[in-house]
Amino acid sequence: MSRLCAIVSLAFLICATGAALAQDANLVSAGAEIYQDKCSECHGQRMVATGAGADLRELRAEDRAKFDKTVEEGRGQMPSWDGQFTSDELNQIWAYIRSRAYQ
Numbered sequence: 001m002s003r004l005c006a007i008v009s010l011a012f013l014i015c016a017t018g019a020a021l022a023q024d025a026n027l028v029s030a031g032a033e034i035y036q037d038k039c040s041e042c043h044g045q046r047m048v049a050t051g052a053g054a055d056l057r058e059l060r061a062e063d064r065a066k067f068d069k070t071v072e073e074g075r076g077q078m079p080s081w082d083g084q085f086t087s088d089e090l091n092q093i094w095a096y097i098r099s100r101a102y103q
Contacts, residue, residue: 024095031096034089042078047100053077056097067094 036045047056059067068090074080085093 027092027095028099030089031092031094031099034085034093035096038081038084039093047097057100057102059097059101061098064094067097 035043043053043056070078071085071090071093072080072082
């Protein structure tokens with residue numbers, strides 16, 4: 001009986017992981033569209049700005065609060081985008097950036 005439980009548990013884990021990966025892929029895809037439309041002009045097609053802008057690929061997972069604050073308040077040459085994105089859109093942009101990050 002314990003072997004059957006292990007098999008069922010493993011099958012559930014595989015299905016749950018697949019669903020999570022599909023959800024992540026949807027977030028990344030949606031974020032890519034927003035990035036291309038709203039962010040790429042300054043941050044570059046590949047997240048490498050040609051000027052003083054930050055290389056977004058250097059953002060680490062623990063930089064999410066910093067990212068949100070910078071988008072909301074602006075920083076340096078970057079203007080404030082406060083109220084321009086929904087929380088879902090910010091999550092999508094963040095998922096796209098993290099999918100391309102170095103770390």
